[in-house]
Amino acid sequence: MAYGLLKGKRGIISGALDENSIAWKIALKAKEEGATFTLTNAPIAMRMGAINDLAKACDAQIIPADATSVEDIEKLFSQSTEILGGKIDFVLHSIGMSLNVRKSKAYGDLNYEWMQKGLDISAISLHKFLQVAEKQDALSEWASVVALSYIAAQRTYSFYGDMAEAKAMLESIARSYGYRYGKAKNVRVNTISQSPTKTKAGSGIDGFDAFYDFAEKMSPLGNATAEDCANYAITLFSDLTRYVTMQNLYHDGGYSSTGISEELVQMIQQQQQ
Numbered sequence: 001m002a003y004g005l006l007k008g009k010r011g012i013i014s015g016a017l018d019e020n021s022i023a024w025k026i027a028l029k030a031k032e033e034g035a036t037f038t039l040t041n042a043p044i045a046m047r048m049g050a051i052n053d054l055a056k057a058c059d060a061q062i063i064p065a066d067a068t069s070v071e072d073i074e075k076l077f078s079q080s081t082e083i084l085g086g087k088i089d090f091v092l093h094s095i096g097m098s099l100n101v102r103k104s105k106a107y108g109d110l111n112y113e114w115m116q117k118g119l120d121i122s123a124i125s126l127h128k129f130l131q132v133a134e135k136q137d138a139l140s141e142w143a144s145v146v147a148l149s150y151i152a153a154q155r156t157y158s159f160y161g162d163m164a165e166a167k168a169m170l171e172s173i174a175r176s177y178g179y180r181y182g183k184a185k186n187v188r189v190n191t192i193s194q195s196p197t198k199t200k201a202g203s204g205i206d207g208f209d210a211f212y213d214f215a216e217k218m219s220p221l222g223n224a225t226a227e228d229c230a231n232y233a234i235t236l237f238s239d240l241t242r243y244v245t246m247q248n249l250y251h252d253g254g255y256s257s258t259g260i261s262e263e264l265v266q267m268i269q270q271q272q273q
């Protein structure tokens, strides 16, 4: 059911790679709620071609941009305001990648060039988006910027490697830029800390399936799906949440507040018998 929450709003949506991507679901929802937007992804991701189907379904233009390139991001914002016919009301940052995680490098044996690349792609890119937007004055008053994070920013997860540092930095940038942009133009910046979700980025992590099941059993509501994450993101883009900013918002079925669940206690008891 659509509510017209984004009627008349213009946006930029990054990170839709295939139909499992969280950004993909957010784009479909944003369209349903009345928004117009551009889609963007790394030029290399375009080769997969799936984003063209999404663009068709959303009546959206695609602007390729490597999230580490300020030049690409400048084009992304200037072309988006031109195509959409005005300043941008919402931006989705749904970008993450660690070469160390992807190549199963142990935390005690990190490749530091890869680490820097990963931080640039997964965290500093949010700063680049915001700095370019501010310099171009591309965002409207009360615009909303949302980036996707994970609870490994607060707690350690053995399989998450240096993505933990990237998420901690991402959340910090959301606070710091949220302050600055809030003062300047009432622009809001938040992160959504999402449950494990079966996507390309998620499944690139060793032991992901086991962890997915663990989180499912730990969360009183179960893992939040990508569709539900999309619903939540839409509320943050809408005018119904105008005073929410500089927050890391857990969207995890209660996982982050649970010590241990009955299901896990029972599993351990069964093993002990």
Ligand SMILES: NC(=O)c1ccc[n+]([C@@H]2O[C@H](COP(=O)([O-])OP(=O)(O)OC[C@H]3O[C@@H](n4cnc5c(N)ncnc54)[C@H](O)[C@@H]3O)[C@@H](O)[C@H]2O)c1
Pocket (backbone or CB within 6 Å): 014, 015, 016, 017, 018, 020, 021, 022, 023, 041, 042, 045, 065, 066, 067, 068, 093, 094, 095, 096, 097, 121, 148, 149, 150, 193, 194, 195, 196, 197, 198, 199, 200, 201, 202, 203
């Ligand atoms: N899947 C999960 O379990 C989970 C949980 C919490 C948070 N997240 C976060 O959600 C976000 C989206 O991930 P997803 O799970 O939908 O997976 P995904 O693989 O579908 O999306 C990741 C996107 O990042 C893009 N990307 C990578 N390098 C880029 C670059 N240099 N420039 C521009 N784009 C680039 C990829 O092309 C891809 O579209 C990520 O920030 C991820 O860390 C995912």
